[in-house]
Amino acid sequence: MTNKNQKTGIKDQEGDPMERLLRDAMRPVVDQPELNRDLWPAMLRRMDEQASRGAASVPWFDWALGGALLAFATMAPRTIPVILYYL
Amino acid sequence: MQDDADGVLSRFRHGDVDAFETLFRMHQRAVQGWVLRIVREPSAAEDVTIEAFWRMHQAHARFDPERGFEPWARRIATHAALDWLRRQKPESGMAPELWDTVPTPAGSDPAISAEVRRKIVQAFARLPAKLRVAALLAVVEERPHKEVADALGISTGAVKLRVFRALRLLRKDLGQQGITP
Numbered sequence: 001m002t003n004k005n006q007k008t009g010i011k012d013q014e015g016d017p018m019e020r021l022l023r024d025a026m027r028p029v030v031d032q033p034e035l036n037r038d039l040w041p042a043m044l045r046r047m048d049e050q051a052s053r054g055a056a057s058v059p060w061f062d063w064a065l066g067g068a069l070l071a072f073a074t075m076a077p078r079t080i081p082v083i084l085y086y087l
Numbered sequence: 088m089q090d091d092a093d094g095v096l097s098r099f100r101h102g103d104v105d106a107f108e109t110l111f112r113m114h115q116r117a118v119q120g121w122v123l124r125i126v127r128e129p130s131a132a133e134d135v136t137i138e139a140f141w142r143m144h145q146a147h148a149r150f151d152p153e154r155g156f157e158p159w160a161r162r163i164a165t166h167a168a169l170d171w172l173r174r175q176k177p178e179s180g181m182a183p184e185l186w187d188t189v190p191t192p193a194g195s196d197p198a199i200s201a202e203v204r205r206k207i208v209q210a211f212a213r214l215p216a217k218l219r220v221a222a223l224l225a226v227v228e229e230r231p232h233k234e235v236a237d238a239l240g241i242s243t244g245a246v247k248l249r250v251f252r253a254l255r256l257l258r259k260d261l262g263q264q265g266i267t268p
Contacts, residue, residue: 016254018257021116022222022227022257023226024169025204025208026223026227028124028227029127029228030125039111039133040108042137049146050141
């Protein structure tokens with residue numbers, strides 16, 4: 001029992017061999033790396049791109065709904081005032 | 088001073104871009120350093136940092152100033168890095184030459200050959216991304232399990248389980264290649 005406890009204790013102290021092997025192969029990244037450049041301009045570009053893309057892009061469902069309305073209005077022109085009333 | 092900080096967080100929550108810039112400049116370094124620990128590639132760390140801050144900007148209304156910016160930012164950054172890892176091919180995402188570009192302290196075991204290291208890194212890259220992140224942060228970076236759990240948004244027990252599974256899969260993969268730790 002004592003021997004078993006001693007062995008477990010030694011194993012805990014040394015750590016899992018796989019963990020040690022992994023730590024040695026990968027090695028930790030040094031804390032707080034030096035920043036090579038200011039990323040804020042890139043962030044602003046990203047925000048601008050997304051904003052313009054957001055304004056330009058219309059969901060497919062809106063296109064489908066618009067197409068369906070147009071087709072319906074072409075087939076039944078008398079319904080145009082009704083459609084316009086509900087828009 | 089504290090009022091200023093609270094004001095910035097509150098203004099950010101309401102979508103103020105100047106407040107976002109202040110927070111960006113305050114936390115960019117910490118977020119980038121954290122992301123680098125996961126993606127291990129400086130140029131990718133920059134892209135993922137921008138992606139993470141973009142997600143923060145998008146989610147500003149869900150930010151709770153009471154819980155602090157840093158833990159929230161770290162969690163979003165961890166998930167952005169995890170998504171980046173998932174998009175990488177196993178053999179290209181963590182190539183040994185990329186790992187060498189990351190500044191690392193000296194003192195690795197000379198008994199382990201470069202060939203064995205390469206095989207370990209490649210086997211590690213084949214692990215599922217969520218297991219890799221847990222093992223990277225808890226084992227390689229030796230971050231406390233609580234910190235890793237908070238960053239991943241899971242329990243400490245789940246972190247231990249992921250690390251256990253990662254090491255077991257790694258041991259099995261390396262065993263098939265004749266490498267036994």
